[in-house]
Structure formats: structure tokens, C-alpha cells
Amino acid sequence: MSFYSEFATCYEQVFPFREDVFSFLKGYAGPRDSAVLDIGCGPGHYCCRFARQGYAACGLDLDSRMIEVASSSCPDASFRCMDMAEVGSLEGPFRLVYSIGNVLSHLLPDKRSRFAASVYALLSPGGCWVFQVVNREAIVGREEFVFPVKVLDDGQTTFHRRYSAISEEQVLFGFSLVKGDSTLFIEQFPLYPATSAQYCRLYEDAGFTSERVSGGFDGRAFNPEDSSALVMVFRKNG
DSSP states (O other), X not given: OOHHHHHGGGHHHHSOOOHHHHHHHHTTSOSTTOEEEEETOTTOHHHHHHHHTTOEEEEEESOHHHHHHXXXXXXXXXXXXXXXXXXXXXXXXXXXXXXOTTGGGGSOGGGHHHHHHHHHHHEEEEEEEEEEEEOGGGTTTOXXXXXXXXXXXXXXXXXXXXXXXXXXXOEEEEEEEEETTEEEEEEEEEEOOOOHHHHHHHHHHTTEEEEEEESSTTOOBOOTTTOSEEEEEEEEOO
């Protein structure tokens, strides 16, 4: 069982639905009844809100347990258990394709170009590709980066995350869930974050036009040296 499967039941406590994130995404979703696609949907919170507001919402995630949770909680949206690298097998078009929560950093570098081309092909003319990742430029050069600890609702369980072995090519992402003196689980795996400039080249080469770069969903300016997040919006021409 993967970390994400074990994590499905407490996901909402650690990463709750955020109205500001939904409002940002909805600004690029077009009129109600438009189709939207969530890449790395987890338990489907954002897909579910889109579906309830009249959008044709689809979510995909590699973890089967996350898809089970999403499907049972939101029958109005459709969900697929699949690798985001295979997103080109889906049928479009979508008005909005989005990926939040640093999901895109799981994508291997040698799969980025094909992925970018697939997303472009899935979008309707004028549609948008929106994603959020951790800002790599702010952590390169450090020995490690420790995220703030999150305390769950019971007040005794804490969620810990950190980056280590940070290089230009990848980082090791370590995380654990701790209750009292007991570690409920602990795991780590590599991530492959890119810089804002690399993302720009990648998606412009795929045919997109860069529309917006910010340091968060609140629209704050992106500063490569100290922004914790990178949010980018690309539009398909036409």
C-alpha cells in the first residue's frame, strides 16, 4: 500500500479545500457546463466543487484508494486511476486542465515534453493549463528544506515533510505522520521540480502562451529567490 493510500483518510485535514484556490481555478474554467480536468485529484475535492456548480469535471490520480474516496464522495464527477504521464489517452476537449499541490514534480524529466504536448492537445482553443508546484529556485543550494509541521484535528497527530539531498536534478521528499511517541508511517521518494524558466520554455515549445506567473493563488508576485510556491497559467492559442 502506498503512502497516498494510507493518507487518504486524513488528507482533508492536512490539505483542506481552499476557497481561494477554487476561485483562482474557476476564473479560467469558462462558462458552466465547460469540461475541466484535475491531474492528481487526490480525494476529488476540487472536482466535486466544479461538478456541483455545473461543470463536467474529471479527475485522475495514480493512487487507487484516492480514486475510491473521490468516486464515493462525488458521483457527479468522473474519476480515473491512471498515471498523469498517460493523460494523452483521455478524450477532450477541456476548457481547463489543472494540477495543484506539487503533483507535477512527480513527472520524470524525460516525460515532460510528451506530457506538455498531451495537455495542449486536450484543451479546446483558448483553454488554459494551470499548475502549482513548490518553487525549486528557493531551495536549490540548501542542504535541506523543512516544511511547517501540520497538526491534525485530534491535536496529537502531526504531519511532517522535508526536502533533502537537494540538487539541480531532483530532491528527496520525506514525510511522516506521528501520533504522540509513535510514528504511524514514514516514507521518502524523489521529486523532479523544474524552474519557472524551464517550465516556460517547455510549454511555449508545446504551443502555449504564458499568461500568468505568481507566487500563490492569492496573486502575489513570484520571486524566484523566496516564493515558496510557483503558480503558472498557460493558454492554448486559437
